[in-house]
Amino acid sequence: MTIDNKMPKKSDICLSVRFLEEDHPAVFGNLTLRPFSSGMDIIKQVRPTRLEWTYVRNLEFLNQFKEHVPVVVPTLNTVDGHARSFDGDPIVAPWMKFYGSPDTRFLYICQNNPDDLQAKIDIAKYYIREGYTNFHFDDWYCNAQMFIFKNPCFCEHCMREFSRYLGIPLDYRDYLKSRGFHDLEQLLAAVKFDHVPLWRDYINFQHESVTRFFRRLKYNLDQAYPAGTTMSVNGSVNSASERIASIKNSIDYFDGETKSIKPESLLEVAKASRMEGKMQVVLICPDEHEDHDRNTEAWKNEVRQAIALCYCLGMLPLFPYDVYMRSDKQGKPKPRWYGTWEEYGQPFEIVRQHPDWFDDYEFENMNLAADGTVTIVSNNSANGSALKHQIKPDGTWCTN
Ligand SMILES: [Zn+2]
Numbered sequence: 001m002t003i004d005n006k007m008p009k010k011s012d013i014c015l016s017v018r019f020l021e022e023d024h025p026a027v028f029g030n031l032t033l034r035p036f037s038s039g040m041d042i043i044k045q046v047r048p049t050r051l052e053w054t055y056v057r058n059l060e061f062l063n064q065f066k067e068h069v070p071v072v073v074p075t076l077n078t079v080d081g082h083a084r085s086f087d088g089d090p091i092v093a094p095w096m097k098f099y100g101s102p103d104t105r106f107l108y109i110c111q112n113n114p115d116d117l118q119a120k121i122d123i124a125k126y127y128i129r130e131g132y133t134n135f136h137f138d139d140w141y142c143n144a145q146m147f148i149f150k151n152p153c154f155c156e157h158c159m160r161e162f163s164r165y166l167g168i169p170l171d172y173r174d175y176l177k178s179r180g181f182h183d184l185e186q187l188l189a190a191v192k193f194d195h196v197p198l199w200r201d202y203i204n205f206q207h208e209s210v211t212r213f214f215r216r217l218k219y220n221l222d223q224a225y226p227a228g229t230t231m232s233v234n235g236s237v238n239s240a241s242e243r244i245a246s247i248k249n250s251i252d253y254f255d256g257e258t259k260s261i262k263p264e265s266l267l268e269v270a271k272a273s274r275m276e277g278k279m280q281v282v283l284i285c286p287d288e289h290e291d292h293d294r295n296t297e298a299w300k301n302e303v304r305q306a307i308a309l310c311y312c313l314g315m316l317p318l319f320p321y322d323v324y325m326r327s328d329k330q331g332k333p334k335p336r337w338y339g340t341w342e343e344y345g346q347p348f349e350i351v352r353q354h355p356d357w358f359d360d361y362e363f364e365n366m367n368l369a370a371d372g373t374v375t376i377v378s379n380n381s382a383n384g385s386a387l388k389h390q391i392k393p394d395g396t397w398c399t400n
Helices: 036-046 059-066 114-129 142-148 156-166 172-178 184-192 199-224 241-247 263-276 297-312 341-353
Strands: 050-054 071-074 134-137 230-233 253-258 279-284 316-319 362-368 374-379 386-391 397-399
Touching: 036 059, 036 341, 050 059, 059 071, 114 134, 114 199, 142 199, 156 172, 156 199, 199 230, 199 241, 253 263, 263 279, 263 297, 263 362, 279 297, 297 316, 297 341, 297 374, 297 386, 341 397
Parallel strands: 050 071, 071 134, 134 230, 230 253, 253 279, 279 316
Antiparallel strands: 362 374, 374 386, 386 397
């Protein structure tokens, strides 16, 4: 009997082993990744109930992880997308400029390109055949995201679909060229002054392209596995509402990089998670522009407190391991963050001992004292009982 196809529950213990030295030699040319044996060591220490968001494709490794973890969530991202700029060039996201090797850059997908959709379906089917039916999708806001990093897709599929969207025969790229916009730079300069015809329509259309892509993907995955797959994306449930609206109906939960782990910020995410009815997995992602130095005791304390707060607020913190640390000023990825069980294990052990505190209770309110101690009261609506969680700034956690 399969034990896959499970939605996260509030007492889950989540770990991500993202990359393996043996499986991803070409991913980060300038970074040291950890080997399979390190991944297995941290799994045996943390004893996660879910291995979230892993790029491990090698089934030999994945199946060994799965022997120890009930739910394993592979990622559907690919590296050979077909988005095309206004100038006709393949598109590389700015944060991926230094990934891979110079001749194997990771090319951005176009969500209107049938081959790019099919590539995801094919990967999912590969995993489904092997008994993996829960999936993660990193970097999912593609066709809308390309406007944000100022290189929207103008491929033939976007042109065809935009014509259909407008209901008139039109190749938008040819049309813009005929109106005197000869290259991307010139086009973007005119966008600033709102001088580009149909630009707002094009943005709206590409936003809808994101929605349509996920609807089709989810439909195909559920066809391939009729008992139902689950899908998470890298995002926060309280990010811009138009983002959330674009995929809400096709995804089951969020698993997102979270920069601010202050109690008030986590409370905002928790409220949105409850309002939208979508679980939030919180990937604590230090922001070194905010002086988050992961090697200091102050940071470790803050993270321990944040882990406890996430659980008490009904969210799931990822154990901090194999964490993307963004890029340096040249755009090169920084060394990844590998937290240890000794540093961060304590709050997870409390959850393991008392799953009912989380599965059976809903947070009622949160109070932040002047000394940084956070008190969260949660209620069990079934029996009327209440819990008071107190978490000190160093992460010391007491519940009664
Ligand atoms: Zn396109």
